[in-house]
Amino acid sequence: MSRRSLLIGVAVAVALLGAALAHVRLISSSTGSGLKWSSPGHVSITISSLGSDDLADASHVAALRNAIAAWNEVANSKAKLVEDTDPDEMARSDWESNGVHLILFDEDDDSGYFPPGSGTVAITPVWFQSDGEIVDADVLFNGFGFNFTTDGQGGAFDIQDVATHELGHLLGFDHTGWAGASMYPYVSPAVIEHRSLSEDEVHALHHVYPIGGFASITGTVRRASDSTRVAGAHVVARDANGRTAAAALATSNGDFTLRGLTAGDWTLYATPLDYPVSFVNLSGGQTVQTDFQSTLGPTITTGPSGTSDAGDLLVGANTSLSLGRNNDRLPLRVISGQTTSFFLRGSGLDAMCALAASDPTIDVDVVSWMNALVAFDVTVPAGAARGHADLTVVNWFGDVSILTGALEITPPSPVVDSVSTPEGSDLGGTTLSIDGSNFEPGARVVLGEHTYVDGVDATVVDDSTITLTTQATVLGTYDVVVIDPSGEEGRLDDAFEFAAIPQISTVFPTVGSELGGTELVISGASFVAGTAVRIDGVTQSSVTLESSTRLRVVTEPGSAGGPYLLEVENPDGDVATSLFTYASTPDPDVVGVAPAIGATSGGNEVTISGSNFTVDTQVLFDADATTGAGGTAAVVTLIDASTLIARAPAHAAGDVDLVLLDAGTGQAVALEQAYTYRAETSSGGGGCATVRPHAPFDPRRAAEGLLPLALAALALATHAVRSRRRFAS
Numbered sequence: 001m002s003r004r005s006l007l008i009g010v011a012v013a014v015a016l017l018g019a020a021l022a023h024v025r026l027i028s029s030s031t032g033s034g035l036k037w038s039s040p041g042h043v044s045i046t047i048s049s050l051g052s053d054d055l056a057d058a059s060h061v062a063a064l065r066n067a068i069a070a071w072n073e074v075a076n077s078k079a080k081l082v083e084d085t086d087p088d089e090m091a092r093s094d095w096e097s098n099g100v101h102l103i104l105f106d107e108d109d110d111s112g113y114f115p116p117g118s119g120t121v122a123i124t125p126v127w128f129q130s131d132g133e134i135v136d137a138d139v140l141f142n143g144f145g146f147n148f149t150t151d152g153q154g155g156a157f158d159i160q161d162v163a164t165h166e167l168g169h170l171l172g173f174d175h176t177g178w179a180g181a182s183m184y185p186y187v188s189p190a191v192i193e194h195r196s197l198s199e200d201e202v203h204a205l206h207h208v209y210p211i212g213g214f215a216s217i218t219g220t221v222r223r224a225s226d227s228t229r230v231a232g233a234h235v236v237a238r239d240a241n242g243r244t245a246a247a248a249l250a251t252s253n254g255d256f257t258l259r260g261l262t263a264g265d266w267t268l269y270a271t272p273l274d275y276p277v278s279f280v281n282l283s284g285g286q287t288v289q290t291d292f293q294s295t296l297g298p299t300i301t302t303g304p305s306g307t308s309d310a311g312d313l314l315v316g317a318n319t320s321l322s323l324g325r326n327n328d329r330l331p332l333r334v335i336s337g338q339t340t341s342f343f344l345r346g347s348g349l350d351a352m353c354a355l356a357a358s359d360p361t362i363d364v365d366v367v368s369w370m371n372a373l374v375a376f377d378v379t380v381p382a383g384a385a386r387g388h389a390d391l392t393v394v395n396w397f398g399d400v401s402i403l404t405g406a407l408e409i410t411p412p413s414p415v416v417d418s419v420s421t422p423e424g425s426d427l428g429g430t431t432l433s434i435d436g437s438n439f440e441p442g443a444r445v446v447l448g449e450h451t452y453v454d455g456v457d458a459t460v461v462d463d464s465t466i467t468l469t470t471q472a473t474v475l476g477t478y479d480v481v482v483i484d485p486s487g488e489e490g491r492l493d494d495a496f497e498f499a500a501i502p503q504i505s506t507v508f509p510t511v512g513s514e515l516g517g518t519e520l521v522i523s524g525a526s527f528v529a530g531t532a533v534r535i536d537g538v539t540q541s542s543v544t545l546e547s548s549t550r551l552r553v554v555t556e557p558g559s560a561g562g563p564y565l566l567e568v569e570n571p572d573g574d575v576a577t578s579l580f581t582y583a584s585t586p587d588p589d590v591v592g593v594a595p596a597i598g599a600t601s602g603g604n605e606v607t608i609s610g611s612n613f614t615v616d617t618q619v620l621f622d623a624d625a626t627t628g629a630g631g632t633a634a635v636v637t638l639i640d641a642s643t644l645i646a647r648a649p650a651h652a653a654g655d656v657d658l659v660l661l662d663a664g665t666g667q668a669v670a671l672e673q674a675y676t677y678r679a680e681t682s683s684g685g686g687g688c689a690t691v692r693p694h695a696p697f698d699p700r701r702a703a704e705g706l707l708p709l710a711l712a713a714l715a716l717a718t719h720a721v722r723s724r725r726r727f728a729s
Contacts, residue, residue: 025208026126026174026283033132035172040079040209043171045101047083049090052105052141052148052159057476059150060159062446064103066483067163069444069451070182070197071171076212077205079171095138098127101170103163107143114142121146121187122162124169137170139163151479151491154189161194161487162187173204177234177247177277178405179324180331180388186276193331193408195487198388200405203246206260215261215302219310221254221270223292223317229254230315232288234273236390236404237266242359244388244405249273252287256313263304268297270315271402275346276326293319294392294402319399321348323374323391324406331408332391333488334362337382338412341367343375344391344403352396357407359389384409386486412438414482414490423574425501427525428472434480436490439463446481447496448473473498500526500548502568502576508628511666514582516557519669521626522568522578525549530571535580536564550626560584583665588612590660590669597676602650606634606675608660611642616664619646625657625670653679 025034037043047064068081084090084100095102095111106114113123120142127136141148141162149156168183176183181198206214221233235256237246245266250256258266272290273279279288297313324330325345332342351369355376361384367375374393388405416436424430434445439460445452450471452458458468466482480495504524512518522533527548533540535558542554551568558564562581569575590610598604608619615638623631634646644660655673662668 026169026172027286028128028130028132029283031130031132033130034208035126035128035132035134036208037079037172038133040171042080042082043101044084045081045103045167045170046089046092048093048102048104049087050093050105052143053107054143054147054149054153054156058449058474059446060105060148061449062451063150063158063160064163066444066446066451067160067167067195069453070164070195071167071201071205074197074202074205076214077209078211079205079209081167081170095125095140098136101136101138103139103141103166105141105143105148109144111140113140114144116145118142118145121157122166124166126169126172134172139166139170149189151481157187157189158192158195161192164195164197168201168204171205172208173201174283175277176200177236177271177273178244178388179276179403180244180405180408184330186326186330188329190329191331192487192489193333193410195483196386196485198405199243199245200247203258203260210260213305214259215263215305216307217258217261217266217268217300217302217310218307219256219268219297219313221250221256222312222314224295224314225317227312230270230289230292232273232279232286233270233292233313233315234404235268235270235313236402237261237268238358238390240265241361241385242267242357242389243385244358244390247404249286249288257307261302263302265299265301267299268310268313269402270295270297270313271404275322276324276328276330276403291318292316293321294400296400316400319348319395319401321353321393321395321399321401322346323349323393323401324403330406331388332378332406334378334380334407334409335413336380336384336409336411339377339379341375341377343373344406345373346393346401347372348395348399349374349393350395354394356392356394357389358392359407359409362389362407362409364391378407380409386410408486410486410488411440411484413488414438414440414443414484416480416482416490416492416495419480419492419495422495423497423499423501424470425503425526426473426475426498427503428470430470432468432470432496434466434468434482435464436466436482436492437464438484438490439466439482440484440486442485444483446479446483448476448478448498470498475500499572499574500528500570501574502526502531502570504566504568504576504578506627506629507566507578507580508626508670509661509666509668510563510579511581511583511668512555513587513667514558514560514584515586516555518555518587518667520553520555520580521670522551522553522566523549523626524551524568524576526570527551527568528570532567532569534565534567534569536562555580558582581666583667585662585665585667586612587667588617588660588662588669590671593658593671593674596674597678598648599680600651600653600677601680602648604648606646606648608644608646608658609642613638613641613644613660614662614664616662617644618661618663619644620659620661621646621649621675622651622656623659623670625659625672628659628661628668628670631657631659648675651677653677 147156175185181200182194221230231252233250239245271294274290292315295315323346363379365377389407391403391406420433452468454460477497483489506523544552563579566578566580592609619634620631632649637645658671658674
């Protein structure tokens, strides 16, 4: 029996229609144990390289990495999602295996979770043991039933938004009753606010995977009428500024504990999970009662750690007044310094009601009441901090309904106006300045498959400028996207192209004869078929593309002097430059090296035959034949212009290049693998021996051994000429 068959599973989804809960743990319905990873500091996660059928590029990778980062960047939590970028692992699709935790787009309902007509946008199957230890979890996107996007395409779901929610399930969290939290279960193609975590998710991480101590508040929810306990009440804490801060679900006997709190003053309230959320969307195991109304409780002061007792939180009688439905577009994004118009559905919303935000600095102005609908404007003061606030409706009779975390306060969206250059090398290294407005500290820039983070590999200079240096990126033209810490983004379409821009690192030699015929190696990057080379404006006719990093050129005649401009131009017009000089003297030439084999101890004399040798000619053993770099200079004796004797330096066994360099002019010639160092053998001495049977002498075998010896001797004189580098095409 496989290990998987011994486990208990739960699948948690984000759906088009459904409901949700607060900072609530996924639990084992059989034991009541909260689910969590036993080694949370290294929860492996693998992004499938298969991607989405809706995307022509790999932009899903950057979006999913941003979702991973949203959870990883919470301070004082042990939980860390560690991406496995091994190409073999990313190519897998066997999400059922315990050995991989995949984020995968299921385009054909291979998983069986997305039959035709399914309203589930994504799902996270979580497998765990009876004690609550998670052993496997994977995120599956319903590519069979829905479209996904990374660029705001209409009618498609934002990948980062959905993934941030699903990764919360992977970490062991259930849905939330906060309308603005990432774990809220409803998703709309028009909403991206779930990209950023709310304080609810932050407190969840501090509760389940804490580093250090945190404060807690305990208490019991009871009915004011008869003191009976209320099971499954949604208990919420606001901070001193009226911002929604933490939540928990009361147990079946009405007890609650708000965990993961810092020092501060917290105002509590209890509210039923009926609209727009419902207990039916919990993963199971909880008892939830909703026959009471939203009721404010006491304000509790906590220190940096320890538990404070709130006592009894008394709730009022049930009411038909309610605010918010699951088909409302939640959260309601309100922008600092601006007024925004909204409407919310509900019941009992008549002209005798009043509507207000929990943050008193936020103004709510009702436009009209329509019993099942209220239209209103929300004005947020400039510079207001990011976060969430509740909306509270009160009727003529004093009945109350609170929509938790309904308002998400964000700064104005970033605006990208321009970039300093429209093009850079696909190898990276381009310094880029992004100009615009509303850039916030902590912003991220998405460019191709990479994300650049403020303070890590990008810098938010001020609210109108971001600088970065590009990384190696797949060829193509990309949007430049700036995402602020609230998840809001600004985008400049097709603003930057990663192109095969040639780069020159070395030219060897840098000096050649005015007669032409000098054999050059140009090393660099992004060389392509059709690349042209010019020296002093003259197109070189003999150019060989060896690879994207190397060109071989035989020069045309030129005029003695320089240095002249050497240009390498790719077919798209991008040019890299260097320098080259023409000398009035002919280049050195080599026709033979003898002997071409010597001992590793060096010291043997090597005769080099050729032409145009001078007193300045150097011989470098093991210099790089393509760049001229490195090598050990030999002691050289000039016999005449066609003969040199070089004393080989010591070197390890193996084949090495030889470079002849005229130190006076800079002209050079290179010979690849032209000399072989052979390990020396020793004779005598002790050691182990093997006794073998004696074989009779066979003169035929002795004669056979002479032929290879004779051929080896001949090779000493011919090796160098055969291995001499020739570049002409």
